[in-house]
Amino acid sequence: MSLNVGNRAEWDSWRTHLGCPELSVRVYDAGGDIRRSSVAEVVLGGCRISVELVEEVSMTDISRLLDAEVDP
Numbered sequence: 001m002s003l004n005v006g007n008r009a010e011w012d013s014w015r016t017h018l019g020c021p022e023l024s025v026r027v028y029d030a031g032g033d034i035r036r037s038s039v040a041e042v043v044l045g046g047c048r049i050s051v052e053l054v055e056e057v058s059m060t061d062i063s064r065l066l067d068a069e070v071d072p
Contacts, residue, residue: 010053023040026039034056036055037053
């Protein structure tokens with residue numbers, strides 16, 4: 001089962017409620033728009049449940065992430 005949510009607060013709520021420990025984040029170019037896809041998954045009773053949030057991000061967001069990785 002897959003849930004697509006509308007904002008980060010809703011994504012965090014579902015992830016916390018389901019106890020999803022796994023998280024993957026992917027940033028990609030979607031025809032000129034930069035988007036970030038955040039996915040959390042858990043298996044309950046043999047059923048895999050994933051919660052996904054797709055957000056548009058700006059170059060400022062990406063620069064901030066790159067700068068954070070450079071800082072010790």
